[in-house]
Each structure stands twice: as structure tokens, then as C-alpha cells.
Amino acid sequence: MRILLVEDETSLGEMLTTGLARQGFVVDLAPSLSLAGEAVLSVSYDAIVLDRTLPDGDGLTLLAQIRRQSTHCPVIVLSALGSSDQKIEGLDKGADDYLAKPFATDELLARLRAITRRPALLAEEKITLGTLIFETGNRSALIGDLPLDLPRRELLVLETLILRAGRIVTREALEQAVYGYDDDIASNALDSHISRLRRKLVPAGLEIHTMRGIGYLLRAVE
Missing domain, CATH: 3.40.50.2300 (Response regulator)
Structure with missing residues (x-):
């Protein structure tokens, strides 16, 4: 955010x-x-x-x-x-x-x-996708009953993707959500965050699908 x-x-x-x-x-x-x-x-x-x-x-x-x-x-x-x-x-x-x-x-x-609570989430502050539960109020994640501890950048990536689950999120939108003006960003930094997060979401039955040249899509594995 x-x-x-x-x-x-x-x-x-x-x-x-x-x-x-x-x-x-x-x-x-x-x-x-x-x-x-x-x-x-x-x-x-x-x-x-x-x-x-x-x-x-x-x-x-x-x-x-x-x-x-x-x-x-x-x-x-x-x-x-x-x-x-x-x-x-x-x-x-x-x-x-x-x-x-x-x-x-x-x-x-x-x-x-x-x-900053999204109107669509006012009635429900928990988003469930696969076996992942994301709590929008305190911005925490669980896989089943187990906490998913994420570094701040990975948590920001997950928050941005899960609030738009099932929709493509452009790379630019992700970078805007994760980095500020004064952050020193390596060229592959976002890719590294997504790669690590992708592995951590496997037990939840989720995948971050790369839409080449466009962005990323979070979805449950079919």
C-alpha cells in the first residue's frame, strides 16, 4: 500500500x-x-x-x-x-x-x-484463495492455520495481487505498490520478490502466473 x-x-x-x-x-x-x-x-x-x-x-x-x-x-x-x-x-x-x-x-x-479499507472488503476483512487466508485489517496471511511470515516487500506484492486475484496486475502497478521514489531498486528486484513468494504459495495451492510483457496474475491452481 x-x-x-x-x-x-x-x-x-x-x-x-x-x-x-x-x-x-x-x-x-x-x-x-x-x-x-x-x-x-x-x-x-x-x-x-x-x-x-x-x-x-x-x-x-x-x-x-x-x-x-x-x-x-x-x-x-x-x-x-x-x-x-x-x-x-x-x-x-x-x-x-x-x-x-x-x-x-x-x-x-x-x-x-x-x-484505506476497500469498500468491497468492508463486510469481509478476510480474503480466501486456495488455502491462503489474507486478513486485510492487520495485513497478515495464513496457510490453513499456519502463519505465513513474509518480508515487507513480499507482503506488499501479495497484498497487491490478492486484492486483484483473478485479474492481471501490471508490472508498473506492482512496482508502484512496492517501492517509493527514494528506494534504490535493482533491475531484477521485483522478479526476485515474486520468485520467492511464488515458492511460498505452493502449499496454498496458488500460483503467480507471468503474463509476458504485461504483468502477473494470482490464481488457484486448477
Whole structure:
């Protein structure tokens, strides 16, 4: 799951980036409106955490741009501008949530989990495919009753594929879900993650099928 964090306070941005990464998120950090605007034009994000008081303007101007593009990407405003009127302004302009600074990191994580639950999964937070059970709430996997422990990158690959099980996921979409702008990516890194994950899914009766020149397809073995 890929997050855009728009925050110009260096220490806070680095702390949140590290904390979110530990929870399995891929994070792109943008310290200004201009850089954030470029990011949302080139990447399809699962959520955006948006400060308001940025060096080149109010973050709500970026929110307006996002909504004009008719994207349904959920946005949490995270700002020191925390009066009732300011919160109402942010929500009225399209924010899905508004959290005032100072804040607890655990609360931000809980709100992110809440707004990034796919509507189709609201009634069912467990996806079963073969003998694999993927729990979307805590992003964990089981094969039968046994936990499937995966490194963060492999877990991100699995999450992206299983949310689109039975459909082709392009290589570009997988790379966007697994890597951030600042990640140093070897040319064969994604192939290595998929190769290792493919072996681990054999006991679940699943295969990751390579669609040459297009992408990958997760499906149960027939």
C-alpha cells in the first residue's frame, strides 16, 4: 500500500516515514505543494496524508486539485490548524479525515487503516484463495492455520495481487505498490520478490502466473 506524505517539517516527516514503513506502507515524502502535485500526477496512491501549512501554500489547494481529477484517493489532513472552523473547512473541501497536531502516531495509523479499507472488503476483512487466508485489517496471511511470515516487500506484492486475484496486475502497478521514489531498486528486484513468494504459495495451492510483457496474475491452481 503506497502513501504520499506531504509534510515540510523534516524531523516529523522522517519519523512518520519510518513509522509507516514499519507498518508495511510504502511512503513517498513530499515537503512542498509543487513536489506533491507532481507526485499525484504520476502515481496512483492508496492514501495521502496532507499538511496544510507548507512553504508554497495551503495544502487544501492540493486537495482541490486531487478532487478536480475525480480521484477517490482518501486524504487525511494532518495540521496544526486544528480549530473547529479549520477542520470543517478541510472536510468541506474533500478531506476524508482531519487530525490536528500534536497527535499520537498510533491514532494516525488507525485512521489510515480505516480510510484505506476497500469498500468491497468492508463486510469481509478476510480474503480466501486456495488455502491462503489474507486478513486485510492487520495485513497478515495464513496457510490453513499456519502463519505465513513474509518480508515487507513480499507482503506488499501479495497484498497487491490478492486484492486483484483473478485479474492481471501490471508490472508498473506492482512496482508502484512496492517501492517509493527514494528506494534504490535493482533491475531484477521485483522478479526476485515474486520468485520467492511464488515458492511460498505452493502449499496454498496458488500460483503467480507471468503474463509476458504485461504483468502477473494470482490464481488457484486448477
